[in-house]
Amino acid sequence: MALSRLSHRGVGSTLLRPFSARPISSDATLTIETSVPFTAHNCDPPSRDVATSAPELLTFFRDMALMRRMEIAADSLYKAKLIRGFCHLYDGQEAVAVGMEAGITKRDCIITAYRDHCTFLGRGGTLLEVFAELMGRREGCSKGKGGSMHFYKKESGFYGGHGIVGAQIPLGCGLAFAQKYSKDEAVTFALYGDGAANQGQLFEALNIAALWDLPAILVCENNHYGMGTAEWRAAKSPAYYKRGDYVPGLKVDGMDVLAVKQACKFAKEHALKNGPLILEMDTYRYHGHSMSDPGSTYRTRDEISGVRQERDPIERVRKLLLTHDIAAEKELKDIEKEIRKEVDEAIAKAKESPMPDPSDLFTNVYVKGYGVEVLISSNYTALEFYRRMDIFS
Amino acid sequence: MLTKFGRWVSLVPKRGFSTSTSFQKGASEEGVKSMNLCSAINQALHIALDTDPRSYVFGEDVSFGGVFRCTNGLADQFGKKRVFNTPLCEQGIVGFGIGLAAMGNQAIAEIQFADYIFPAFDQAITDQFCFQIVNEAAKFRYRSGNQFNCGGLTIRTPYGAVGHGGHYHSQSPEAFFCHVPGIKVVIPRSPRQAKGLLLSCIRDPNPIVFFEPKWLYRLAVEEVPEDDYMLPLSEAEVIRQGSDITLVGWGAQLSTMEQACLDAEKEGISCELIDLKTLIPWDKETVEASVKKTGRLLVSHEAPITGGFGAEISASIVERCFSRLEAPVARVCGLDTPFPLVFEPFYMPTKNKILDAIKSTVNY
DSSP states (O other), rough: OHHHHHHTTHHHHHHHHHGSSSOOOOTTTEEEEEEOEEEEEEEEOOSSEEEEEEEHHHHHHHHHHHHHHHHHHHHHHHTTTTSSOOOOOOOOHHHHHHHHHHHHHHTTTEESOOOOOOHHTTTTTTTHHHHHHHHTTTSSTTSSSTTTTTOOGGTTTBBBOOOOTTTHHHHHHHHHHHHHTTTEEEOOOEEEEETTTGGGHHHHHHHHHHTOOOEEEEEEEEEEEEEEEHHHHHSSSOGGEEEGTTEEEEETTOHHHHHHHHHHHHHHHHHHHHHHEEEEEEOOOOOOTTTTTOOSSSHHHHHHHHHHHOOHHHHHHHHHHHHSSOOOOHHHHHHHHHHHHHHHHHHHHHHHHHOOOGGGGTTSSSOOOSSOOOOOOSSSSHHHHHHHHHHHH | OOHHHHHHHHTTTTOOOOOOOOHGGGGGTTTTEEEHHHHHHHHHHHHHHHHOTTEEEEEEGGGTTTTTTTTTTHHHHHOTTTTTOSSOOOHHHHHHHHHHHHHOEEEEEEEEEEOOOOOGGGGGHHHHSSIIIIIIIBBBHHTTTTTTOOOTTTEEESOOOOOSOOSSSSSSOHHHHHTTOOEEEESSSSHHHHHHHHHHHHHHSEEEEEEEEHHHHHEEEEEESSOOOOOOOOOEEEEOOSEEEEEOOOOHHHHHHHHOOOOOOHHHOEEEEEEOEEEETTOOOHHHHHHHSSOOOEEEEEEEEETTTHHHHHHHHHHGGGOSSSSOOOEEOOOSOOOOOOTTTHSSOOOOHHHHHHHHHHHO
C-alpha cells in the first residue's frame, strides 16, 4: 500500500472511486484463506486466514502489475543496449516484494542481493529512479554509479542491492544488531536466493543472530534455480526453512501475496520476541538468471508456462478481485493500460536524464577533506588527469 | 556534458589481441586450427581430462558449459563424475579442490568470476590456494614438511574488464595472490598461449591460479595447434623487439600496449614489449636484460595502481638496474577507484595514456 502512496500519488484514489458505489464497502475487512497451509519448523505456524480489504487487494494488483511491466520494459531496454552491465529480472517473484511490504513498516530494514529492482520499488522508489539507474543516469537512485545490482534507498531502510552471492546476509544481521541495541522495536529482512543458501557465511551469520537473539528474518526466496543449477542438484536438503536447525522456520507460498503478508507479520512479531527466523518463500522467476541466460536450457518451457497458468501471483489477485466482485475485468485492464503508460513515461524521462559528470569517477571513494587524493598514475595527479581526460580515453 | 561523455565512450579503443610474429608461422602448418580463446581453453581441458584419468573439472554450472561456455561438451565426453556442477559456494569449491588434489588428483576448479574469488581467499593461500587459497592451498606443502601438498590444484577464473561489467564482473585481483608464496599466478594473452599455459598449469606440481582475460574469450582468434603442447611457466616472452623503452604487461592489456608501441614507432620511438605470462614466480632476468638494453621501463595493468603488481616489478628493476635507468619507471594502470560502471573508459589504462607515458619517459 505504501508503494502506491509514495510513487503514484493521486492515481490510487481515482482508481478506487468507482468501487465505493459497489455493495462491498471498500474498507470492510475480508478474510481470505492462503493457497496452501504454512509449513513450520520449530514454531507454531500463523493462521491460514488472512485479513485484507478491497483497497488492499487492488493495491496489490496494481503494484505487482507495475513491477511486472517495469521488468519487461527493462528487458527491452537491455536488448536495445540502453542498459549495460549485468541485469537480473524479478518477474514472477513480485508477490514476495509486495506482500512483505504489506506486513511490515518502513522502519524495518530490507537488504537483498542483485535481483533488487522490485524490492526497491516496494520500498517507495520511483520508476524514474529505477530506469535512470539502470541506464547509468544522474537521476538514478545511486546517481548512476551503481547500475542494476546496486539500488539503495536509505530513508526507507533499503540497504541494497549487493552483487556478491550471499554476502548481504551477515550484513543484515549487523543491521538487526543495531536495531536491537538502540531498542528500535524494528526488524531486518535479509533476502537471499536458494543458490546463496549453500554459502557458508549464511550459517555463520545465523549462529550469531541466534546466539544474540537478533531481530533478523532471513528470507530465502526459493525460485528453485541457483543460476542454471536446480535446487536439488545443489542442496542436499532443499527444505531451506529447516536448515537453520536451532532457528525456527516457516515455508510460505511465495506466489500468494496474502500468504507472504501473513508470514512477514508473523515473522516480525516472532523476531522481536524470540530472535531470528527463516522464511522460505516458494517462488519462481520467469526470466533466466541474468540477461545472458535464456532461462530455457535447464528447465522446460512447459514448466514455465505451467507456473504462469497455475501459480502466477498477479493472476491470483485478479481472480480474487473478480470473484469478490471488487473490480470488473475491464477496470483491471484499464489499470494495466495506465501502468503501461506510466512505465513508458518514466523511461522517456530517464532517457533525458544526463550521464553523471566525469569528475564523479573520483568522488565517494573516500571522505572528502581527510587528506586522501586518488592516485591516478605515477605520472599524473587527479587534477591533471581530469584536465586531459578527453585525450586519455 | 551528455554529448561529450558519449564521444568519450565511443573513443574506447577496440581490443584485438597480441600476436607475435612467431605465432603467425603456425598458420600454414597442419594440425592447426583457427579458434578463439574460449575454445582454446576448452581444448586444453579436453586434453587434460583425456590424458590423465585422475583429473576433474568442477565449478558453478560447468557441466552445462559454464557462463562463458569454456567447459562445453566436457561432461558429455568424460561423464558427470569427472565434470560436475558445485553448489554456489566459492570457499567450498576451492577447499574441496585442495582435498582432491592432496590425494594425488588433478583438481581443475572454476571460479565463475575473479570478483567472486575472495570467499575462497583463505583456502588458497593456506595450502597454496586463496583463504582456502591463501591459508590452505599455499602453505600445505610448507607446513606439513612436504608430507602433503595440493600441487594438482588449478583454479581457473575469468578476470578483467569486459566493456560493461561494472563493479563485480570486471576486477583484476591478481596482485592479492602475488603476495602469497606457495602459489603461482599465470595469465595468458592469446588463444595459443592460453592452451599451452593452462596445460602447463594443470600438470605443474604446485597450486596455481590461472586468470583468463574474459574480454578476449570471443575477441581473440588465432591459429592454435590441435595437439597436446605445453608452454613453460615463469618464462617471460619478448613479443616485440625495441631499443628505447621496455614495456611489461600481461593478459588482455598487452594488445592495448602493442597498439601504443605501433603509435610510438610512428613518432620514432622503438619499444620493446614483454609478456610476463607468469606473475609469481616471475622472470626477472628477461625484464632485467631488456631494461639494461633500453634504459627505461613502463609497466601497465588494469588493476588499481597502488599495490598493483606493477609496483613489485618497478621496485625489483630499480634494485637491479638502478645505474642503467635513464628515467623513473612509469606505471600506467587502473585508477585507485572501485571498478566503475559508466566510467569504465576513464578508468582503463588506454592506449593514449600509455603512449603519453612512453613519450614522457623517453623525453625525461
